Amino acid sequence: MSDYQAVEGPASSKIRARIRLDFKGTARSRRIFGGKSIEKAAEEAREYNVAMFRNIPIQGLTINDIDLGMEVYTVFDDVSNAECAYAPVVLDVSADSVEELLKLVTREDFRKIEILSPPQLMVSRYELERLFFRLSEEMRHYRNYLERKYNLR
Incomplete structure (x- = not known):
């Protein structure tokens, strides 16, 4: 049992949040044939991670929905001095506690979180x-x- 209490009462004992993760696709060395575009690499990274979220349970977290509707976007990376693409995904999750949400928000691909319920903790x-x-x-x-x-x- 968690030490936090939802202000609404014990009926809402879980925290529901929407979390956006952007999976990075980096340019591979292009060969004459078989080189992948950075957009394709980002999409593959997204597909791989979504499959992991769907098939591997995370203790303390329940994934309610996965939204893949956002388009892949490309930006110039100053660190690597090259273009890279990002494939966003939005996870609708229920967590047993605030601490359980850290598993997702401390990821390198984390971009945004929106707490859906409860309104106060x-x-x-x-x-x-x-x-x-x-x-x-x-x-x-x-x-x-x-x-x-x-x-x-």
């Missing part, structure tokens, strides 16, 4: 402490990931 100090601890852990893991990624190049 009361968070106990213990849940807030756990939330900050979990956020710190996720940031530490992400920092290690970035160090490995950029030190290996």
